[in-house]
Amino acid sequence: METAVFKTYVPEPKEPGWVLIDAAGQPIGRVASKIAAILRGKHKPDFTPNMAMGDCVVVINADKVVLTGSKPRTKVYTRYSGYPGGLKRTVAAVMLAEKPVKAVEHAVKGMLPKGTLGNIMFRRLKVYAGATHPHAAQKPVKMEVE
Template sequence: MKTTSIKPSDIKKQWVLIDATGQSVGRLASQIAYILRGKHKPSFVPHLDNGDNVVVVNASKAVFTGRKLDNKFYYHHSNYIGGIKAVVAKDLLANKPERVLEHAVRGMLPHNKLGRKVFHNVKIYAGNEHPHEAQKPVAAPARLVK
């Protein structure tokens, strides 16, 4: 019996819909990254984009555990001297809730060309509406998203 490896032409992508209501940001991000990489498929190979496309709705209703809402900071730099900026998680979740999940998911993907390519397969929306009805997204299996 020979081991078969999947070719890029054999990859079949699906669209998965995930509702973020009441879910912890970190746990949700790890499950999204798992689906994006394709680790839930028996045909997983680490060097190909074999994962599914993910649509996340209600990102504004995701929660932080503990005191992270007040104590967690998101940093970015303007590339000028002394240009570091910090935003508290509470403010970012109130103003741009998609960015919180994007930051968490991006951190859980590989930090290389494949990770940047795979990150384009996730679409995050703050509310319940999304423009991907034509792709007929299916709800994520309960074993993957709790």
């Protein structure tokens, strides 16, 4: 009696595509979750959790992203320098006004896997505060955020 041999399909890594997302007027969390899904490759039929199969994402108009409800005044971003007394706190309204690119990157990074795989995915994210970007030669495909 022969035993059945099952072969698992493992996709070959391909050159990533490019996706353009306009964040103007969108809530930051909804934009970030859409971006994280594209960076992971969950929109592709051959999604593999342990491989970086996603596309590169270009985000424009990060300065026009919004926070809903009371989050602009109650949400706090913290960072720590490692030195005594080095804990810094920034309110979300100030962060969006001064560093909107950092706010979007922070939201997306928290939704990606931790470790080396997440770092590879995060490097494929390009965020710009204005409507212009230097990636026109890559011909990014425009995607809408629902």
